[in-house]
Amino acid sequence: MNRSDWPLWEVFVRARRGLSHQHVGSLHAPDAAMALRNARDVYTRRNEGVSIWVVPAAAIHASSPDEKDPFFTPAADKVYRHPTFYPVPEGVEHL
Amino acid sequence: MLQLEFDERVAADDRVEPRDWMPDAYRSTLIRQIAQHAHSEIIGMQPEGNWITRAPSLKRKAILIAKVQDEAGHGLYLYSAAETLGVDRDELVELLLAGRQKYSSIFNYPTLTWADIGAIGWLVDGAAITNQVPLCRCSYGPYARAMVRICKEESFHQRQGFEILYTLGHGTPGQKAMAQDAVDRWWWPSLMMFGPPDAASTHTGQSTAWKIKRFGNDELRQRFVDMTVPQADALGLALPDDGIAWNAERGHYDFTEPDYAELTAVIEGNGPCNAERIAVRRAAHEDGAWVREAAAAYAAKRAGREAA
Numbered sequence: 126m127n128r129s130d131w132p133l134w135e136v137f138v139r140a141r142r143g144l145s146h147q148h149v150g151s152l153h154a155p156d157a158a159m160a161l162r163n164a165r166d167v168y169t170r171r172n173e174g175v176s177i178w179v180v181p182a183a184a185i186h187a188s189s190p191d192e193k194d195p196f197f198t199p200a201a202d203k204v205y206r207h208p209t210f211y212p213v214p215e216g217v218e219h220l
Numbered sequence: 221m222l223q224l225e226f227d228e229r230v231a232a233d234d235r236v237e238p239r240d241w242m243p244d245a246y247r248s249t250l251i252r253q254i255a256q257h258a259h260s261e262i263i264g265m266q267p268e269g270n271w272i273t274r275a276p277s278l279k280r281k282a283i284l285i286a287k288v289q290d291e292a293g294h295g296l297y298l299y300s301a302a303e304t305l306g307v308d309r310d311e312l313v314e315l316l317l318a319g320r321q322k323y324s325s326i327f328n329y330p331t332l333t334w335a336d337i338g339a340i341g342w343l344v345d346g347a348a349i350t351n352q353v354p355l356c357r358c359s360y361g362p363y364a365r366a367m368v369r370i371c372k373e374e375s376f377h378q379r380q381g382f383e384i385l386y387t388l389g390h391g392t393p394g395q396k397a398m399a400q401d402a403v404d405r406w407w408w409p410s411l412m413m414f415g416p417p418d419a420a421s422t423h424t425g426q427s428t429a430w431k432i433k434r435f436g437n438d439e440l441r442q443r444f445v446d447m448t449v450p451q452a453d454a455l456g457l458a459l460p461d462d463g464i465a466w467n468a469e470r471g472h473y474d475f476t477e478p479d480y481a482e483l484t485a486v487i488e489g490n491g492p493c494n495a496e497r498i499a500v501r502r503a504a505h506e507d508g509a510w511v512r513e514a515a516a517a518y519a520a521k522r523a524g525r526e527a528a
Binding site for chain 1: 240309
């Protein structure tokens with residue numbers, strides 16, 4: 126039997142409590158339960174995680190790299206959003 | 221315009237990510253290389269799996285099982301990286317089983333004694349690490365990230381191999397002779413793992429320009445020799461090359477080049493185990509079909525129940 130009807134799952138691992146889940150790779154599995162088991166075997170053989178998320182790759186919507194400029198440039202000219210934009214007189218502390 | 225953006229990104233040492241535009245040849249080169257790399261990990265399970273039941277102690281068995289399991293994991297990281305380029309893993313597996321994609325020629329040599337497991341870890345994995353560490357900075361993001369994980373795990377492999385040989389090398393005369401015999405047989409094929417000399421290599425130039433490859437075959441081979449010669453002294457074992465000598469002028473060890481005609485012959489399918497490796501992989505794939513079918517049937521049944 127061909128395996129191509131097994132969907133692709135993206136795998137996210139939380140390395141330890143207090144950290145967010147981070148993308149580590151992908152795998153194929155017939156369902157979510159198998160995807161979790163396979164993710165444990167493939168991506169956490171050395172205690173790399175305390176929690177795993179698996180997400181069907183088809184469920185992820187991504188911004189397009191072609192639109193990168195119009196999509197992200199609105200943030201580029203707003204330097205006043207950063208604290209370093211504001212001069213602070215000498216001697217003023219805790220600001 | 222797109223080409224320019226790609227060139228600038230590579231020149232700036234920035235990473236190319238899956239949905240970026242890339243030249244077709246860059247994509248197909250990566251697919252070929254990553255698939256070959258993934259296949260090597262999977263086929264590489266065989267020569268070592270051959271010794272799991274005969275490892276000399278329960279501890280050695282457990283370690284060897286963990287190592288072989290790592291190789292399977294490495295194969296999966298790499299298939300996953302290849303899939304980001306728009307190929308299907310099934311397709312790559314079929315190409316391997318049909319003999320239309322290659323794997324590293326090193327795995328076409330047999331593991332005759334327990335000491336071979338040591339020599340594979342020390343020399344073969346040592347050579348692999350030398351090749352792979354620069355790939356952690358490869359221009360294609362998913363491949364580079366997979367290589368970071370792989371390199372971390374490979375260092376366990378190399379040390380466990382060294383430790384096997386160290387133990388044998390400091391054991392009975394018979395054990396030491398077995399260790400020496402394994403090193404004698406694996407040394408030359410390990411040197412061949414870096415590929416033909418740069419002057420004869422078909423892929424090196426373009427791959428270097430694309431920053432898929434960072435160093436030439438000859439440079440990496442030299443690096444491996446420089447690293448390995450002092451380790452052989454520590455093991456108390458000899459490398460089977462009278463030509464090895466420190467060259468103070470170059471700051472490197474001189475050594476004899478391996479027989480590249482043998483490398484070509486093995487790549488072309490005439491190594492000691494080529495036919496066996498593919499036959500075993502095919503059988504494993506076919507014998508595992510019922511597991512894949514059962515898993516799919518179970519998932520379908522559960523999905524049906526949830527829908528009802």
